[in-house]
Amino acid sequence: MSRCGPLFPVAKNPARRAYLSRQSAAHALESRHDDPPRPRLIPAANALRAIGWPWVGAPGPGPWADAMAAHPQARPARVIEQHRSGYVVADATDRAFPVESLPEWQRPSGYRKGRIAAEDRPVVGDWVLVEEGKRIVALLPRRSAIKRGVAGEHYGQQLIAANIDAMLIVCGLDGDFNPRRIERYLLLVQAEGVAPVVVLTKADLPGADVDAALAALAGIATQHASTSGSANAAVVVVNAKDPASVAALDPWLSPGATAVLVGSSGAGKSTLTNTLLGAEKMKTAQVREHDARGRHTTTYRALIALPSGACLIDTPGMRELKPTGEEAMADGGFGDIEALAQQCRFRDCRHQREPGCALRAAVEAGTLDAARLANYLKLRDEVAGAADRLASRLAQQAETRGPGRKPGKGPGDRSGRH
Ligand SMILES: Nc1nc2c(ncn2[C@@H]2O[C@H](COP(=O)(O)OP(=O)(O)OP(=O)(O)O)[C@@H](O)[C@H]2O)c(=O)[nH]1
Ligand SMILES: [Zn+2]
Numbered sequence: 001m002s003r004c005g006p007l008f009p010v011a012k013n014p015a016r017r018a019y020l021s022r023q024s025a026a027h028a029l030e031s032r033h034d035d036p037p038r039p040r041l042i043p044a045a046n047a048l049r050a051i052g053w054p055w056v057g058a059p060g061p062g063p064w065a066d067a068m069a070a071h072p073q074a075r076p077a078r079v080i081e082q083h084r085s086g087y088v089v090a091d092a093t094d095r096a097f098p099v100e101s102l103p104e105w106q107r108p109s110g111y112r113k114g115r116i117a118a119e120d121r122p123v124v125g126d127w128v129l130v131e132e133g134k135r136i137v138a139l140l141p142r143r144s145a146i147k148r149g150v151a152g153e154h155y156g157q158q159l160i161a162a163n164i165d166a167m168l169i170v171c172g173l174d175g176d177f178n179p180r181r182i183e184r185y186l187l188l189v190q191a192e193g194v195a196p197v198v199v200l201t202k203a204d205l206p207g208a209d210v211d212a213a214l215a216a217l218a219g220i221a222t223q224h225a226s227t228s229g230s231a232n233a234a235v236v237v238v239n240a241k242d243p244a245s246v247a248a249l250d251p252w253l254s255p256g257a258t259a260v261l262v263g264s265s266g267a268g269k270s271t272l273t274n275t276l277l278g279a280e281k282m283k284t285a286q287v288r289e290h291d292a293r294g295r296h297t298t299t300y301r302a303l304i305a306l307p308s309g310a311c312l313i314d315t316p317g318m319r320e321l322k323p324t325g326e327e328a329m330a331d332g333g334f335g336d337i338e339a340l341a342q343q344c345r346f347r348d349c350r351h352q353r354e355p356g357c358a359l360r361a362a363v364e365a366g367t368l369d370a371a372r373l374a375n376y377l378k379l380r381d382e383v384a385g386a387a388d389r390l391a392s393r394l395a396q397q398a399e400t401r402g403p404g405r406k407p408g409k410g411p412g413d414r415s416g417r418h
Contacts, residue, residue: 047091047092047093047095048076048078048091048092049255049256049309050092050093050305050309050311051078051090051091051092051093051303051305051311052078052125052163052256052257052258052303052310052311053076053078053127053256054143054163054256055256056256063140063141064140064141067129067138067140067141068129070138071129071131071137071138073131073132074129074130074131074137074138075091075129075130075131075133076091076127076128076129076130076140077089077090077091077099077127077128077129077130078090078091078125078126078127078128078303079122079123079124079125079126079127079128079162080096080124080303081124082122082123082124084106085100085101085106086098086099086100086101087099087101087122087128087136089128089130089136090303091130093305097133097134098134099128099130099133099134099135099136100134100135100136101121101122101136102136102137104116105121105122105136118157118158118159119145119147119159120139121139122136122139122162123145123159123160123161123162124160124161124162124303124313125161125162125163125164125258125303125313126139126140126142126162126163127139127140127163128140142162142163143163143193144162144163144164144165144191144192144193144194145159145161145162145163145164145191146159146160146161146162146164146167146189146191146194146260147159147160147191147324148160148188148321148322148323148324149322149323149324149325149386150322154389154393155325155386155389155390155392155393157324157390161260161313163258164191164193164194164258164259164260164313165193165194165195165252165257165258165259166194166195166196166197166252166253166257166258166259166260167185167189167194167195167196167197167259167260167262168197168199168249168252168259168260168261168262168263168272169182169185169186169196169197169198169199169262169263170199170201170261170262170263170267170268170269170272171198171199171200171201171263171264171267172200172201172202172266172267172268173200173201173202173203173205173208173209173210173213173237174202174205174207174208176264176266176267177200177213178264179213179216179217179220179371179372180371180372180375181264182198182217182220183220183333183334183372183375183376183379184321184375184379185262185321186198186220186233186332186333187323187327187329187332187333187334187379187383188321188322188323188327188332189262189321190327190328190331190332195234195252196233196234197233197234197235197236197249197252197259198217198220198233198234198235198236199236199238199249199263199268199272200213200235200236200237200238201238201239201240201267201268201271201272202239202240202268203237203238203239203245204239204241204242204245210237213237214235214237216369217235219333219336219369219372220233220333233333236248236249238272240268240271240272240275241271241275242275243275243278246272246275246276249276250308252310253276253306253308253310254308254309254310255308255309255310256309256310257309257310257311258303258310258311258312258313259310259311259312259313260312260313260314261273261312261313261314269314273304273312273314276306276307276308276312277304277306277307278307322382322386323379323382323383323385323386324386324390325383325384325385325386325387325388325389325390325391326387326390327383329376329379329380329383334376334379334380337359337368337372337373337376340358340359340362340368341358341359342358343358344356344357344358344359345357351373351377359373
């Protein structure tokens, strides 16, 4: 892979790419005058800040400063693309370049001696230290990580993005509106330090029923507020084409913050990005009238610097989320249902046709939405399936680590020579 020129942000769609590189140039090295003057310990700290550098200047004492002290020749950069043999990193909005990864990151991942676990390798959004502008020498600690389960015969999980502050779950108030899909996102992206924000677009369309939509989401929002203080899902209603309306997202887009956009095709992600960028240039897909679904046009992976000083990550990995098995239903927007299930007559109630089922009773009484319950049961089964596979994977790993920790093995198995 050989690349040169302004490659950041990177888009596969040529029109979008051309636009983005112009756009990046416009925002390049935009300095933020609200920061107090400080000694410039890091070259071009303002340029880094524009792509999400979490410090004003050099990192304070701690692991980041230690890693940088250990590699005095290296410069920080942010991963914006991930490839089999290496990465594309950026150290300013208009400067991206390919780098080699450590040889051990190129070998298959694993937990055995000499192997590097998948989660210890950089992903999009990570900060790394790069030597001579071509070699990653260290991965800096993450403040958050979004992961997903991997489909397939064997259990697997994959990090999708790191150092994310907010997840904007974009959903149109047209035929696209689907509270079940929003519930799914909220459950599957429970990452510490990542604020979930439901962004309802197309509020300006004549058919948009904002009140009905908010009512459909009320359970989720109050739910989050009542369970864990940190996991409040905010709901923001916008016209994605109107800058004044989109300003409602400012609290999550402060300088140094990074947000990811998720949502189905046609939901308004590109429109929102355009408005946040302050120019209507990015190509947006036409929504087909009959089903309100747009064509799938965004097939790139990139980090976009916004004039506000925040940046947006749009990574294809977010399109298809699968549970890792570690999700907590109660913290993922279903705390009320989990609490109510405690009142079922049978402890192992499957909430199907069992007598004394508190959830069925609530549906009949009209206090629980039947579709939400159905979604809860479906997602719960998915999470449980992944949790089973995770458990057998962990058991397998314990086994390969040697004797003394063999779960479920009879005494007969000890006859081996070693
Ligand atoms: N009136 C109105 N139209 C909107 C709004 N948001 C998006 N649209 C329109 O909806 C269509 C689809 O929006 P996009 O921004 O392309 O959707 P997307 O989520 O980026 O779709 P993909 O790129 O396929 O993932 C476009 O025609 C937009 O103009 C809104 O808030 N109000
Ligand atoms: Zn029950």
